[in-house]
Amino acid sequence: DGGITQSPKYLFRKEGQNVTLSCEQNLNHDAMYWYRQDPGQGLRLIYYSQIVNDFQKGDIAEGYSVSREKKESFPLTVTSAQKNPTAFYLCASSRRSGDQPQHFGDGTRLSIL
C-alpha cells in the first residue's frame, strides 16, 4: 500500500541540539507539507514543497528548516533556534501542487530532555 512514513515515532532533543524528522512517501505525489500540532489544538503549517528543489515557508517556519532533494523525501530539521519544539509533527502530501493535503503520516512526537 502507498502511503507516508514518518520516523521516528518518538524523538527526544537536548537543549541546543538540532534534530531531523524523516518523511518519505511512495505515492508519487508532487507536493509535501509539514505541520505542527500542540495538545488540544489544530495543525499549523511549518513548511511546504510543491515540487522537487522548491519549498516555501508556512505560518510558523522560524526555527525550522527543510530540504526537498528527492520527490519522495521531505525531511524537517528542528534547530536549536526553535525555543518550544515539544509538539506532534505531521507530514502530508498531495498529488499535485494545487491540491490540498490528501495523505498524512502518523506523526513524530518530539520532546525536550
Place this chain on the structure above:
Amino acid sequence: LAKTTQPISMDSYEGQEVNITCSHNNIATNDYITWYQQFPSQGPRFIIQGYKTKVTNEVASLFIPADRKSSTLSLPRVSLSDTAVYYCLVVRRDTGRRALTFGSGTRLQVQP
C-alpha cells in the same frame, strides 16, 4: 481564507446519526469545503469535500446550503470507532499555495 467556526465538542450514542455544522460566513466563490477526521496520535484523514448542495461517499454526507455560509457533515449510524476530532476547512482553488491551517476542530465522543 474564510474563517471557520465549529462546536468544540459533541456527544452521541452508537447507532445515531451525527451532524456537525461548520460556519464559514466569508467563503469566496472559488472556495471548497473540506472535512478531515483525526484519531489520537495519528495524522488527519480526508473524509469529504464539496462545493454546493450535497455530496455523499461511503463514509459521510456533506450538506451545503445555497448561500454556502455553512456546511454540515453527517455521519450515519456512528460507532465507537467514530470517536475522533473532525476538522472543517475552507480550501481555495487557485494556482498558488494550497497548504492548509487547521482550526481546533470538533471533538466527537460516541458512547455505547
